[in-house]
Amino acid sequence: MFLALREIRHAKLRYSLIGLIMVLISLLVLFVTGLANGLASDNASAIQNMNADYLVLQKDSDNQISKSELDEKQLLQAKEVAGDDNTEDLGVRMSTVEKIDTDKKVDVTFFAVDPNGFLSPSLIEGKSISKTGKDEVIADAALKQEGLKIGSEIKDQASGKTFMIKGFTEGVSFSHTPVVYVNFNAWKDLQKSIGQEQSSVTAIALKGTDKTIKAVEKEMKGVNVLTTKEALQGIPGYSQEQSSLMMMIVFLFLISAIVLAVFFYVITLQKINQFGVLKAIGAKTSYLSANIVSQVAVLTIVSLIISISITYGLSQIMPDSMPFVLTPEVIAICSLLFIIVSLGGAALSLYRVAKVDAIDAIGRAV
Amino acid sequence: MGYKLELENISKVYGDGDSSIKVLDSVSLKVATGELVAIVGPSGSGKSTFLSIAGALLSPTEGRIIIADKEINKLSEKKLNKVRMENIGFIFQSANLIPYLTVKEQLLLISKLAGRQTREDEEKAAVLLKRLGLAHRADQYPEHLSGGEKQRVAIARAWMNNPEIILADEPTASLDSERGRMVVKMIAEEVKLSQKAAIMVTHDKRMLDLCDRVISIEDGQLTELAKEA
Ligand SMILES: Nc1ncnc2c1ncn2[C@@H]1O[C@H](COP(=O)(O)OP(=O)(O)O)[C@@H](O)[C@H]1O
Numbered sequence: 305m306f307l308a309l310r311e312i313r314h315a316k317l318r319y320s321l322i323g324l325i326m327v328l329i330s331l332l333v334l335f336v337t338g339l340a341n342g343l344a345s346d347n348a349s350a351i352q353n354m355n356a357d358y359l360v361l362q363k364d365s366d367n368q369i370s371k372s373e374l375d376e377k378q379l380l381q382a383k384e385v386a387g388d389d390n391t392e393d394l395g396v397r398m399s400t401v402e403k404i405d406t407d408k409k410v411d412v413t414f415f416a417v418d419p420n421g422f423l424s425p426s427l428i429e430g431k432s433i434s435k436t437g438k439d440e441v442i443a444d445a446a447l448k449q450e451g452l453k454i455g456s457e458i459k460d461q462a463s464g465k466t467f468m469i470k471g472f473t474e475g476v477s478f479s480h481t482p483v484v485y486v487n488f489n490a491w492k493d494l495q496k497s498i499g500q501e502q503s504s505v506t507a508i509a510l511k512g513t514d515k516t517i518k519a520v521e522k523e524m525k526g527v528n529v530l531t532t533k534e535a536l537q538g539i540p541g542y543s544q545e546q547s548s549l550m551m552m553i554v555f556l557f558l559i560s561a562i563v564l565a566v567f568f569y570v571i572t573l574q575k576i577n578q579f580g581v582l583k584a585i586g587a588k589t590s591y592l593s594a595n596i597v598s599q600v601a602v603l604t605i606v607s608l609i610i611s612i613s614i615t616y617g618l619s620q621i622m623p624d625s626m627p628f629v630l631t632p633e634v635i636a637i638c639s640l641l642f643i644i645v646s647l648g649g650a651a652l653s654l655y656r657v658a659k660v661d662a663i664d665a666i667g668r669a670v
Numbered sequence: 671m672g673y674k675l676e677l678e679n680i681s682k683v684y685g686d687g688d689s690s691i692k693v694l695d696s697v698s699l700k701v702a703t704g705e706l707v708a709i710v711g712p713s714g715s716g717k718s719t720f721l722s723i724a725g726a727l728l729s730p731t732e733g734r735i736i737i738a739d740k741e742i743n744k745l746s747e748k749k750l751n752k753v754r755m756e757n758i759g760f761i762f763q764s765a766n767l768i769p770y771l772t773v774k775e776q777l778l779l780i781s782k783l784a785g786r787q788t789r790e791d792e793e794k795a796a797v798l799l800k801r802l803g804l805a806h807r808a809d810q811y812p813e814h815l816s817g818g819e820k821q822r823v824a825i826a827r828a829w830m831n832n833p834e835i836i837l838a839d840e841p842t843a844s845l846d847s848e849r850g851r852m853v854v855k856m857i858a859e860e861v862k863l864s865q866k867a868a869i870m871v872t873h874d875k876r877m878l879d880l881c882d883r884v885i886s887i888e889d890g891q892l893t894e895l896a897k898e899a
């Protein structure tokens with residue numbers, strides 16, 4: 305630590321430049337990660353944050369929620385196997401609604417849930433919907449940006465039915481559209497209007513242990529049981545978006561690993577002579593290595609603190625419409641990875657230092 | 671007895687097979703307490719090699735090395751490191767100071783490396799710097815020092831661990847003769863004052879009168895030269 309800090313203090317410009325590069329790289333990593341998370345939640349927060357562990361989908365649905373359809377018999381069977389308290393029916397229908405009295409259209413996704421069940425959304429405003437009323441909805445707060453308020457009416461294009469907004473919830477979206485919650489009476493009307501079996505639903509949400517799930521899988525025919533995480537992949541566009549962003553993040557980490565390794569290596573090469581002197585006056589390889597590692601660690605941590613603050617500042621001034629989500633956990637994971645990557649980059653230099661011989665410090669004729 | 675350093679029948683062969691060269695051929699040297707020994711010889715004659723072996727930086731092909739009454743040939747690398755740290759002070763051709771440490775820190779680093787850092791070390795550094803006329807330079811970086819000052823810092827650094835032996839490889843090569851003489855004088859005085867020993871490789875004939883003995887090295891052999899009066 306002694307040498308590491310003295311050296312940074314003495315060569316401020318050089319180390320600030322390295323720090324700057326590290327800040328920029330880690331900023332990019334954090335930013336793209338935030339964007340990936342933001343897009344994920346903008347796309348699918350209704351499933352991500354769903355208060356359930358598993359979703360039962362139709363076997364022939366390709367694990368895609370929007371293609372799944374379960375009939376009444378399967379619903380009853382699921383309740384029987386997993387228990388009434390652990391199961392909840394779910395209807396999902398992507399649609400377009402019109403704000404009444406205007407021509408403005410908004411894409412939404414209807415979620416049919418039992419207003420008293422565990423899928424019922426938590427309200428941030430207004431009242432919940434009843435179990436029987438056919439024309440009440442709870443809407444995602446994103447619809448407020450379209451000028452909708454409590455009491456506003458929306459008309460579903462496909463069925464021609466009109467609903468009144470009773471309350472607002474937040475952070476629920478499906479395939480980049482805000483979710484609108486209805487009860488199953490309304491769901492039946494929606495189904496009827498497009499000629500679908502009234503009693504069928506899209507999926508069954510389950511809570512429970514591995515054991516219940518195994519039982520469901522064994523007893524029920526023609527279904528797939530997915531964790532909610534797995535079900536995300538079947539949301540239109542989700543896996544495509546996430547995999548391209550993931551690729552960018554992986555490459556960013558790879559690039560930072562290479563850039564940092566080269567940086568540290570070049571710096572170390574420049575100092576080979578010094579290391580020889582230090583060894584001659586008694587420094588052990590372990591002491592010198594510890595100094596290199598702590599120097600890299602100090603640089604990385606300071607750079608990370610700066611880039612995290614910048615990221616935080618940017619996220620404050622970003623427009624709401626820009627999907628950007630960075631939780632402390634994700635920041636912690638990214639930072640940890642970045643520290644590992646930069647220490648890995650320094651490993652190459654350690655090898656060089658280990659090879660330096662004290663005798664190199666003595667002037668030889670060669 | 672009374673020897674700080676004994677080298678017995680030391681041979682050193684570089685390389686192997688056809689391309690091998692024998693730089694030292696069964697040479698012996700004893701350095702007594704209080705002695706400053708000069709080593710002279712043409713370039714490539716093996717002066718640095720000899721000094722490296724004496725300083726336990728390089729192991730000889732054959733022969734025995736006794737530093738402060740301890741035989742060190744068979745020691746592990748780790749123990750050798752300890753012997754070097756406790757018994758030997760090196761002064762290199764160019765001062766080889768660490769560029770990002772102040773003069774005072776250069777000295778304190780030595781005690782840090784030995785695993786201690788006490789008030790005494792601070793005082794010792796201050797005393798050494800004062801004795802070598804560097805007290806006013808204590809908080810400066812090497813880049814602001816003249817060549818002579820740097821070399822004097824290197825000497826102070828070499829004394830920091832209170833070593834039994836000082837080994838200096840052409841310490842005056844980068845200095846003009848006046849400053850060079852001053853540096854050698856300081857080494858000689860320290861050796862006498864603290865009852866230590868020193869070996870100095872030098873090219874400069876004008877320094878030889880400051881040394882107690884002069885040894886010439888040529889064709890792998892050591893020859894003691896008679897000191898001119
Ligand atoms: N590591 C080495 N490998 C092979 N040959 C060496 C090595 N070090 C020194 N030599 C050779 O040993 C001889 C003595 O070198 P050196 O001790 O540096 O001489 P001096 O210091 O007297 O100029 C030279 O011929 C040099 O080429």
Ligand SMILES: [Mg+2]
Nearest residue numbers: 667668669718
């Ligand atoms: Mg030499």
